[in-house]
Amino acid sequence: MLSDVMEDYLKAIYTLQMEQGPPVSTSDIAEYLGKTPPTVTSMVGKLEDRGLVDREKYKGVELTTEGETVALEVLRHHRLLEAYLTEHLDYSWSEVHDEADALEHHISEEFEKRVAAALGEPEVDPHGDPIPSADLTPPDSSGLSVLSDCEVGDHLVVARVSDRDPAELEYLSEAGVTPGTTIEVTDIAPFGMVTVRVGDGGREQSLPESVARTIRVRPPDEPDSEEVSPA
Amino acid sequence: MLSDVMEDYLKAIYTLQMEQGPPVSTSDIAEYLGKTPPTVTSMVGKLEDRGLVDREKYKGVELTTEGETVALEVLRHHRLLEAYLTEHLDYSWSEVHDEADALEHHISEEFEKRVAAALGEPEVDPHGDPIPSADLTPPDSSGLSVLSDCEVGDHLVVARVSDRDPAELEYLSEAGVTPGTTIEVTDIAPFGMVTVRVGDGGREQSLPESVARTIRVRPPDEPDSEEVSPA
DNA sequence: CTTTTACTTTAGACGCATCTAATCCGTGGT
DNA sequence: ACCACGGATTAGATGCGTCTAAAGTAAAAG
Structure with a gap:
């Protein structure tokens, strides 16, 4: 049996591996x-x-296959809960994370199944993060870029x-920057401030680098036309 | 801050106080x-x-008002969860207890509110136990008797x-003995085996004393009819 | 009134998750 | 090459919740 705390560490290491690639340093985990x-x-x-x-001592740490499976299980719980709270209990985008963190270690396999069924076996959570499938194969995250690395135009x-x-999510929700939204980069100012046009003819919105760094984007669906619609 | 474990103890003491009255003994809590x-x-x-x-040392223990309030809060969580799982996630009567036990310590006040709202502020859980109100005043449980104390007729x-x-619940569910059902005691055999007729013209069902002891009953709604019950 | 018996409490230990303080690498700068 | 410095690890302590074994107490039985 694994403790809640161990699950949290594995989830953290998984997340950091996704962001930075392995190996993950002790201090990064500590900070996270x-x-x-x-x-x-x-x-x-x-x-x-x-x-x-x-x-490897003094070097860093990396999940084994088994460790990754545990991390994916926890992440599946977390993201299913986020989706369920949003969909069925009227939670907003910005409120679900802490609640899901508290519950993710305590739901049974049965609960997981029923929640997934009630949601129609969703593949992404409200923030756009992929929900690991029930068989816990690692989701594929290729084809995405970070908004702060993109260019004007x-x-x-x-x-x-x-x-x-939550504060950032509140802000993005106001700004209309949500998964599936089409955006165009109109300016990149000093210190990484990114300005985007939201939606087809929508307003412009400037995002500080610290925010732009956390937003993942993909190319529009039909790459040969001007502006296209989301998934 | 109270730990999960402390909450479990307070809930146990509360339950035992309801069953036996205070003070509650160390060994009863231990066994529970x-x-x-x-x-x-x-x-x-x-x-x-x-x-x-x-x-009082070597005597027993009793909840203070503050302790009782905590116990009622936990019990409210537990019973709201039982009701929610049954109502919205297709759980059966017998499955909800363990799941609710696991989750009751980890839901936020916000979650509690939304679940209560989704259920329409219910007053009892699927087992007939009263759900403490949001202000945590002690529910009134007078007017109930224990089935094993009742008499033939x-x-x-x-x-x-x-x-x-869960096994007992499965059995009672089969037998049709669920909260709200009308029954008539038709026989009390040695060792406390109670036989009841279930529903108006329904089948007879014998219940071992160990089961009859856990069933609480009340008089039928119109007290001026045939037979009424003990204290 | 004494003894027995059942139950409760004290004593002492352990594993977990955490911390602070101290020590120990490894690497980048000179 | 050397050394200094940042980051990592070891050492040692703490609080929690649990246990077993030993000692204590209260109430029933004689």
């Missing part, structure tokens, strides 16, 4: 989880003993936004 | 929670330090059944 580095070292040792991570579709900061 | 008596002594000491229980309405044993 709000723990001190010695605490992380100690926990990572236990995860290694259980075969959930591979580790790019026509894009918002694929995902980070679910970690 | 599946812990050893020394563990309970130790935990009860901590609850006392926090002002959640009153205790009594006409009764099933008010509540215990939610703790």
